[in-house]
Amino acid sequence: MRAAPATAMLLQVAFFLQCIALTLGQYDICKSLVSTDDGPIWEYYACQPKPASMKDYMRIRVDPPGITCGDPPERFCTLENPYLCSDECDASSPDLAHPPQLMQDRERSGLITYWQTVTWSRYPEPLLANISLAWNKSLELTDDIQITFEYGRPTIMVLDKSLDNGRTWQPYQFYADDCMDAFGMPPKKVSDLSATNVTRVICTEQYSRWVGSKNDKNVRFEVRARFAIFAGPKLLNMDNLYTRMESMKGLRDFFTFTNLRLRLLRPALGGTYVQRENLRKYFYAISNIDVPARCKCNLHAGQCTFVDGNLQCECEHNTTGQDCGRCKRGFRAKSWRPGSYLPTPNGSPNTCAAAGSTRGNCECYGHSNRCSYIDFLNIVTCVSCKHNTRGQNCQHCRLGYFRNASAELDDESVCIECNCNQIGSIHDRCNETGYCQCKDGSGGPKCEDCLPGYYWKQGCFPNVCDDELLLCQNGGTCNQNQKCLCTPEFRGVLCEQVRCEGGDCDAACTSYLSIATLLLCLLANQLAQLTAY
Numbered sequence: 001m002r003a004a005p006a007t008a009m010l011l012q013v014a015f016f017l018q019c020i021a022l023t024l025g026q027y028d029i030c031k032s033l034v035s036t037d038d039g040p041i042w043e044y045y046a047c048q049p050k051p052a053s054m055k056d057y058m059r060i061r062v063d064p065p066g067i068t069c070g071d072p073p074e075r076f077c078t079l080e081n082p083y084l085c086s087d088e089c090d091a092s093s094p095d096l097a098h099p100p101q102l103m104q105d106r107e108r109s110g111l112i113t114y115w116q117t118v119t120w121s122r123y124p125e126p127l128l129a130n131i132s133l134a135w136n137k138s139l140e141l142t143d144d145i146q147i148t149f150e151y152g153r154p155t156i157m158v159l160d161k162s163l164d165n166g167r168t169w170q171p172y173q174f175y176a177d178d179c180m181d182a183f184g185m186p187p188k189k190v191s192d193l194s195a196t197n198v199t200r201v202i203c204t205e206q207y208s209r210w211v212g213s214k215n216d217k218n219v220r221f222e223v224r225a226r227f228a229i230f231a232g233p234k235l236l237n238m239d240n241l242y243t244r245m246e247s248m249k250g251l252r253d254f255f256t257f258t259n260l261r262l263r264l265l266r267p268a269l270g271g272t273y274v275q276r277e278n279l280r281k282y283f284y285a286i287s288n289i290d291v292p293a294r295c296k297c298n299l300h301a302g303q304c305t306f307v308d309g310n311l312q313c314e315c316e317h318n319t320t321g322q323d324c325g326r327c328k329r330g331f332r333a334k335s336w337r338p339g340s341y342l343p344t345p346n347g348s349p350n351t352c353a354a355a356g357s358t359r360g361n362c363e364c365y366g367h368s369n370r371c372s373y374i375d376f377l378n379i380v381t382c383v384s385c386k387h388n389t390r391g392q393n394c395q396h397c398r399l400g401y402f403r404n405a406s407a408e409l410d411d412e413s414v415c416i417e418c419n420c421n422q423i424g425s426i427h428d429r430c431n432e433t434g435y436c437q438c439k440d441g442s443g444g445p446k447c448e449d450c451l452p453g454y455y456w457k458q459g460c461f462p463n464v465c466d467d468e469l470l471l472c473q474n475g476g477t478c479n480q481n482q483k484c485l486c487t488p489e490f491r492g493v494l495c496e497q498v499r500c501e502g503g504d505c506d507a508a509c510t511s512y513l514s515i516a517t518l519l520l521c522l523l524a525n526q527l528a529q530l531t532a533y
Contacts, residue, residue, distance in 0.1 A: 123276055400430075
């Protein structure tokens with residue numbers, strides 16, 4: 001059957017675009033229009049955005065405040081000419097200022113521009129500086145990170161990364177002129193690593209020792225050399241690398257980050273010890289930070305755009321979110337999964353399926369992908385409901401869970417755990433609003449509180465005394481609603497009974513009486529004996 005002219009042209013355009021995409025690299029195309037006996041249909045593939053220089057999008061923060069030079073103006077020397085201190089840093093002068101944004105400029109004028117710190121003027125305190133780089137987006141490294149230092153590379157520094165937008169950090173690599181002395185680690189190079197330990201955090205000495213050359217400015221975090229362990233020296237066997245990305249636990253996460261941080265711990269020393277007589281030659285200066293990476297889109301997007309100050313994946317495969325990290329509403333019949341690099345070269349898109357598209361035309365709201373026909377009831381029911389749901393269509397919550405009123409029925413978080421207090425509640429189930437059934441004396445939505453008139457002691461117990469209804473009598477005081485502390489003359493739950501009634505003050509009562517009362521008892525006893533004679 002011959003295709004219509006418009007369809008034929010569409011097929012040609014799609015084929016042309018596909019050929020272009022294939023020349024640019026693997027996993028660059030998300031879908032392709034293919035011809036079938038039933039007409040043209042879309043065929044979907046795992047896809048990812050192209051690599052880019054992420055320095056154009058990074059937000060830079062420098063700590064501590066005041067570490068950037070120029071306020072107040074300051075003169076500094078260089079290690080090559082340590083006693084010719086004619087250079088000046090002045091934040092008020094555009095020609096002499098060295099603000100942080102110069103670490104990411106393009107230097108189109110041809111002049112090298114750089115950020116610079118104050119000089120080391122507080123010896124023996126260390127000269128410390130932190131440079132935090134944020135993108136508010138998950139990224140994946142595609143090539144070496146390169147930091148270019150002017151006037152000497154640090155003798156000690158650490159590169160950290162964060163996977164949660166800077167809330168927590170973990171070391172990426174340590175750098176020192178003496179790794180054992182600085183970090184208690186033997187020095188290693190990436191070339192010392194193998195396929196089994198490629199994600200190991202190492203300390204390297206190759207970027208920290210003073211070489212006396214102005215050309216040795218760069219410090220690297222080597223990514224290509226790690227890729228080469230799987231793909232070969234010229235990265236020709238990328239299929240093997242992508243296969244390892246799928247099969248080796250933690251490998252993809254190793255190259256993933258949301259933030260980076262440079263901890264500069266000791267500046268270049270010029271190959272000598274710190275010379276106290278001239279501290280103006282010790283400082284940090286960075287002219288460029290290059291971070292080649294791509295947006296992490298979980299293999300569900302071929303494009304990543306900069307919108308309203310943030311990077312955003314242009315999601316395919318019925319996914320949504322900044323990282324394409326969840327299914328679109330109405331497309332949760334099959335739970336979200338990231339795309340897969342396998343099988344090469346196109347991978348598996350793991351497209352989110354439309355609600356109601358599960359086998360047997362049974363609506364499971366995305367909480368099951370299997371249905372079963374029950375013959376004697378003549379019904380089709382969902383099997384193995386997930387996300388704490390139950391019911392013929394996974395439309396109810398399991399016992400111990402209740403419906404999230406703010407979520408749609410096809411949302412994975414539609415059922416919330418009751419979390420009833422085990423001591424205060426009768427059981428772990430709650431009603432449709434999340435309130436648990438409480439034991440006597442317990443209260444609150446989760447039965448974690450005690451009602452008025454009760455106190456907590458591994459459960460709620462009735463108050464023995466309080467400050468309103470159950471008052472301790474005869475001068476007694478209430479201790480934590482659990483016990484009346486009586487004066488020596490009284491006893492009882494509420495101190496309502498006199499310890500010695502009438503004249504019967506025998507030895508048994510003496511242990512409870514004050515000294516004055518004891519003397520009165522002894523005197524009365526002596527008078528009784530005298531009158532008996």
